[in-house]
Amino acid sequence: xxxxxxxxxxxxxLKDEMERDDSVFVLGEDVGKKGGVFKATxxxxxxxxxxxxxxxxxxxxxxxxxxxxxxxxGKRPVAEMQFADFIMPAVNQIISEASRIRYRSNNxxxxxxxxxxxxxxxxxxxxxxxxxxxxxxxxxxxxxIVMPSTPxxxxxLLKAAIRDDDPVLFFEHKRAYRLIKGxxxxxxxxxxxxxxxxKKEGDDITVITYGLGVHFALEAAEKxxxxxxxxxxxxxxxxxxxxxxxxxxxxxKTGKVLLVTEDNKEGSIMSEVSAIISENCLFDLDSxxxxxxxxxxxxxxYAPTMEKYFMxxxxxxxxxxxxxxxx
Amino acid sequence: xxxxxxRHSDMGLSDEQVLEMYRTMLLARKIDERMWLLNRAGKxxxxxxxxxxxxxxxxxxxxxxxxxxxxxxxxxxLGVVLAFGMTTREVFLAAFAKADDPNSGGRQMPxxxxxxxxxxxxxxSPVTTQLPHAVGVALAAKMDGENxxxxxxxxxxxxxxxxxHEGLNFAxxxxxxxxxxxxxxxxxxxxxxxRQISSESVADRxxxxxxPGYQVDGNDPLEVYRVVKDAxxxxxxxxxxxxxxxxxxxxxxxxxxxxxxAYRTEEELEExxxxxxxxxxxxxxxxVGVLTEEKEQALNKEIDDEINEATEAAENxxxxxxxxxxxxxxxxxxxx
Numbered sequence: 268x269x270x271x272x273x274x275x276x277x278x279x280x281l282k283d284e285m286e287r288d289d290s291v292f293v294l295g296e297d298v299g300k301k302g303g304v305f306k307a308t309x310x311x312x313x314x315x316x317x318x319x320x321x322x323x324x325x326x327x328x329x330x331x332x333x334x335x336x337x338x339x340x341g342k343r344p345v346a347e348m349q350f351a352d353f354i355m356p357a358v359n360q361i362i363s364e365a366s367r368i369r370y371r372s373n374n375x376x377x378x379x380x381x382x383x384x385x386x387x388x389x390x391x392x393x394x395x396x397x398x399x400x401x402x403x404x405x406x407x408x409x410x411x412i413v414m415p416s417t418p419x420x421x422x423x424l425l426k427a428a429i430r431d432d433d434p435v436l437f438f439e440h441k442r443a444y445r446l447i448k449g450x451x452x453x454x455x456x457x458x459x460x461x462x463x464x465x466k467k468e469g470d471d472i473t474v475i476t477y478g479l480g481v482h483f484a485l486e487a488a489e490k491x492x493x494x495x496x497x498x499x500x501x502x503x504x505x506x507x508x509x510x511x512x513x514x515x516x517x518x519x520k521t522g523k524v525l526l527v528t529e530d531n532k533e534g535s536i537m538s539e540v541s542a543i544i545s546e547n548c549l550f551d552l553d554s555x556x557x558x559x560x561x562x563x564x565x566x567x568x569y570a571p572t573m574e575k576y577f578m579x580x581x582x583x584x585x586x587x588x589x590x591x592x593x594x
Numbered sequence: 595x596x597x598x599x600x601r602h603s604d605m606g607l608s609d610e611q612v613l614e615m616y617r618t619m620l621l622a623r624k625i626d627e628r629m630w631l632l633n634r635a636g637k638x639x640x641x642x643x644x645x646x647x648x649x650x651x652x653x654x655x656x657x658x659x660x661x662x663x664x665x666x667x668x669x670x671x672l673g674v675v676l677a678f679g680m681t682t683r684e685v686f687l688a689a690f691a692k693a694d695d696p697n698s699g700g701r702q703m704p705x706x707x708x709x710x711x712x713x714x715x716x717x718x719s720p721v722t723t724q725l726p727h728a729v730g731v732a733l734a735a736k737m738d739g740e741n742x743x744x745x746x747x748x749x750x751x752x753x754x755x756x757x758x759h760e761g762l763n764f765a766x767x768x769x770x771x772x773x774x775x776x777x778x779x780x781x782x783x784x785x786x787x788x789r790q791i792s793s794e795s796v797a798d799r800x801x802x803x804x805x806p807g808y809q810v811d812g813n814d815p816l817e818v819y820r821v822v823k824d825a826x827x828x829x830x831x832x833x834x835x836x837x838x839x840x841x842x843x844x845x846x847x848x849x850x851x852x853x854x855x856a857y858r859t860e861e862e863l864e865e866x867x868x869x870x871x872x873x874x875x876x877x878x879x880x881x882v883g884v885l886t887e888e889k890e891q892a893l894n895k896e897i898d899d900e901i902n903e904a905t906e907a908a909e910n911x912x913x914x915x916x917x918x919x920x921x922x923x924x925x926x927x928x929x930x
Binding site for chain 2: 292318319323324326328329331332333334335336337338339340341342344356359360363364367368369370371372373374375376377408409411431432433
């Protein structure tokens, strides 16, 4: 096992898959010589050359659309959107095209493409370098949305995404890139898309979250443990389509559920998770389902006071978890 | 004896080839006319026409390698998909939304083409999204060292969409073997050309993306053939993309749900009919001695029979099962 940062796991998965399969190539803005603005593609240009690590013009819709065309031809493109916030011009290509190609052609064509994008706040990124955009895409059958929390999950899930025969949106928490480190197996491994993962077993309360929220929940759980409160933590890992079975199981386990997302509250992934729990767990619940999320304002402001007010942190989680335990 | 000059021989087209081009144009026109009858008889809910654009569609298609090249057509391109190998029966299966429709198994409206075995990329209703797809195919083929080209077609209204500009720029920067043909029928539903673009022509836009732009008479299949053939040669020689604007007519309303009398005059419609490529190309073929009255009659009979047979077969073919609506959202386990 090697210890890697979250972003090193991204690079490592890309490198492995490009070595394994000639049809895999990377395209996006600044991904070539520069190795990406976050350095996610560092070293790939030197190893694989400019045709497989392709700097594109500043055109998100074409990055997605050209990738779709190449995928239909038989390639496995991995497109990078420099920030998830900038994916909006490509929404038509992603939703109207990529997600529907298999369905609309009655299984004649398919689109094995990955779109990677850094998302998330807490990096002084203000409105347009902090957003969580997953809810925009999370009611589009045909798409899969993966949002890993650890380097181990990043590597196994990115490999699975590249090998998947359908389009996958792969959102990487940009604050996790260098903050989160962890052990990553040396051997080739794949993790299943569509499966949530229990990150900590516990008996008193259940926290369901994803991305950076997982680490905040683990940190808060440690503190609560000192007071004898045991937390069960489920990492969704894939936010669309959701792993209903694992959600129901985790909710039933303790009967007290806190759902945590960094996104705005209304219409978030957690709204759907809450609906799944209410449809399936009525008689197993000991308290109303709670949600901890960003406020319903357009996005995260720049000033540190307001950014902190919007953003999740371990203290906010600890308070919400304690309240739920005491219910 | 007419003094009309034989133009097709100089282009390397045999008499058989031009006759086949004419046959495909006539087939497209007659299929389209049948669709309108079926629609007005209440048998199919929707028609969107190729009428008036057959010469551009067939002239362009026959300039390609129909066994290797890819095409990303738009909704009027019945002529293109017929040239690429879709059969009359398959076209009618789509019109009747039957299970065996190769485009979509009855999931999409007619005119939303796609057929992998004939390298026809699957299309949608939002316009111009197919242009970057054709660029992606050309990019992928170039990466593999495959010496092929892709053709993408669209209307002139679509040339105002962002994907037109993003896609052409991408193709220009990377010198990709893409041929973009805008079928300019001068209307985006009801909005006339002068309310759509302010440049002299759509072809002029090519220069901004580092590629030649040519305007061509889209009612002349041989002229379209010549220009697209030239673009194809450039593509295969590694000289990059070409933008072509074929000037066509839209002889029908936008679709079966539109009434173009609300925004076009009778005179205008009459004038367009005078330019009908089916008439002028038939005349040319007679003038150069390739087509005769008898041959034309036989051809019409043959096509009518083909269409009658296809209509009947499609009408009697089964629909998909209701629950088939749930299939193929993702790759299905145990193979596709």
